[in-house]
Amino acid sequence: MSDSYIGKDVIRKEAWDKVSGRAKYNSDYSSPNLLHGVLVCSNCAHGYIKRLDYSQAVNMPGVKKILTGADYSILCGSIIQDRPPLAVGKVRYYGEPVALVIAASEAEASAAAVRVVVEYEKLPTVNSPAEAIQAGAPLVHDYLGDYKHVIPEVYPTPGTNIVHQVKIRKGDMQQGWADSVCVIEGSYLLPQADHIAMETRNARAEVLPDGQIIIHSSSQAPFGIRKQISEHFGVELGKVVVHVPLVGGAYGGKAAVQLEFLAVMASMATGGQPVMISNTREQDIMASPGKIGLEARIKLGADAKGILKAGEYTFLLGTGAYADTGPRMGNSIAMNCTGPYKIDNVWCDTYCLYTNHTYVTSFRGFGHSSLTFAVERSMDKLAAAMNMDPLELRRRNLITPGQTSPSQVMMTPSILGNVPACLDKVAKLINWDKGARIRLDNQRIKAKGLACFWKTSNSPTDAFAAAIISFNSDASINLNVGAVKIGPSTKTTLAQILAEIMQVDINKIHVEMEVNTRTSPHHWKTVASMTTFMVGRAVEEAAYDAIHQILSLAAIVLQCAPGDLHMSPGRVYYKDDPGLYVDLADIVHGYKYPNGHTIGSQIIGRGTYVMSRLSPMNKETGQGKTGPYWTPGAQAVEIELNLADYSYKILRAATVLDAGKVLNPASARGLVMGAMGMGLGLGSREYYIYDQEQTLQNSSLRTYKVLRIGEQPEYLVDWIETPHEASAFGERGLAEHGILGIHAALANALSEAAGVELDQLPVLPELIWQKRKEQQL
């Protein structure tokens, strides 16, 4: 085969299904015997449930059953078990599910749900991470000390709202401050926000007479669902089967297990009938988990040349009412707290705090987009204080191989990539040298802002993936992996890897799109931009396994050694004489001699990959390695601010990512641009708006604003390709990274234009107005 599949814009395998309406998502299934569950959600943010009366509702037409927290005493959570699927005794956030109405149709269930009467005795609320950490703050959880820890490395403080804390202690702070001639401090505020996947979360479950539980879900974590359901309902793991078809957007939000518990409870309560629960958009925003909130304080010290000498970081993560993956995000932020800069003396305290807001789960970037905002605003402050070009200040401090990360991982080119090259390239893309601030007329100012970022995953040290490839008799290949098909063209990229190694036509590779935990090989979770790495390695190994089998069989047929043979599209030939060959189709299901005797049978290749040499973070110093490698990058944004009303246009947004070898450039570019768009939405308009009672004010797409067509800037994307040596073909994860620094770059540009420090998100025109008013500008 002359053409390589690596670095090619291969179109998604499922592309035509998606443009013809044939692609099936989980809620596209319906059946006359399917029951529907509708949630009753709390309209109180913190309070005791005084009265819960469903006597009227239960007699409504079509209603089969109504469940409340009293029916199942389960506490769930993937790190610390603190959350009842339906509130028990008290509610902790506006939107928390308190009852589930199960009826023959969704319309009937909805009609009954509004007849469920719930009365609350209101409790004082915890409104922000800063309030949560105050001594004497109301407690969101009264029995924090009693909760079961799913992983040992979670450190709650009973009697407070602190569900977890992480420390980084590196170097000697006293020395660091002594070496600094310039010290700046900043405080940053990022409210919670939402994933807004276009497909709302939904799940259905059926309990079979023999006790098997069959779940169909729109999820990123089918194997996680299986584990949690098995554990909480006391059903053997193998008897729980989770199916996940195509997923309509997730961005981290569908890695949490929530509706699955409710669907299983509903099926159990109705004699095992299949029950579907599908969030309305409003429930998806208020009841299902969103993005963390962050309050950060950063203090940086630099010497006269601008070289960073000390960094002190305090991060208060608002995890909302329940922890979910919050603690892991706390670790993730702490271990990369400096951003991609070399600082020898680092002190970081990260607290994960309960509040009376919607609980959170992973979100594209796993804490790093919030972290990057705080770090990169600080870098601009330091540049201003030192009267230095922000580009130059960053250049002088970027981390390079031979230096260590805050958690003391030694950097190599393979692990880190090339951050300076990213920054230089992005500066060129945005024409940084043409001026960071240009006054267009007496009303309008054009300005640019920069940001650098890095990210690694925070995975369990034993996370693993597997792949199975099996041949059909026409020599086409079935590729079966446990990764979920969401937006990134992961499964197509895996097919590219397989086609390249096996030297087969990519059209002869059939990828199973659905995940079925019983027949798909295991995969940790489809998160953290780690799928192509982990599953890619497994596919690589499976391909070599199959090649070994094929060559061994062909060697018998062609009467030579396996090493004498070469795989080519459609056949295996003798290297010295390509005229001597056997067709793949004649051996992949065994080779049959003319007399009928047969040797070999179906070729099935298997491969696995387990994360290597990862270690959890040390409790006292943070030392540890929680991800295999970093993907770094640099971003820039150019805006035009109108001083008449502080409205602004985002003109251009640029990203340069060190993505290692880019396997599918068109798809990679799309992912990076899409992530930039999401980040600019968060930077300019998206957040949960709470009133004084902590009632969520914007739970519809009419009030929760996202970027729409025509509001997007011109996007510039380019790559640095430093291979990650351990990945298939040297790739690095890239699905999340376009979001990481983009709102920092936006706020830097707007701060530059407006002449005030914009240290919170989103940057609404009102914020600029308010800050300028404070400064009497």
Added chain:
Amino acid sequence: MKEMLTEGLIYLNINGEVRKTLVRPADTLLFALRERLGLTGAKPGCENGDCGACTVLVDGWPVKSCLMLAVEACDHEITTIEGLNNTPIQREFVEKFAFQCGYCTPGFIMNCQGLINIHPDASDEVINEWLQSNICRCTSYEEITAAVKSALNTVNNDPVS
């Protein structure tokens, strides 16, 4: 519009075929298409008219099927994504990588198809105005804009395709 006071049979003209179905007066067209007729290409994204994932064509005009009652659609010609077959806009969505998860795609394509029918010479402003009714959370919109422009080109240069 047909008058309807209780659940009953209606006839809908969908993708050139007359289909019979049982609906309640309150059932939306989106519900009837998906749950009664198995046409699941139109997607619910908000059921509130905010996202456009449910867009279909009614007499050639894009309509959010979550905002139209099924009974209102009687006596109109409805086209859903299932009624398009290898059209320029579908090809361009594929070629231009104009989707990732694909959930918003049928709605976007139907809106684009309406635009192509009604404004074959649409300017950038018209394109934006039309497509602002739909949300895509995965792509950057640049790809979708490129796809619709390219499809408009194809249609204008070769009206039979």
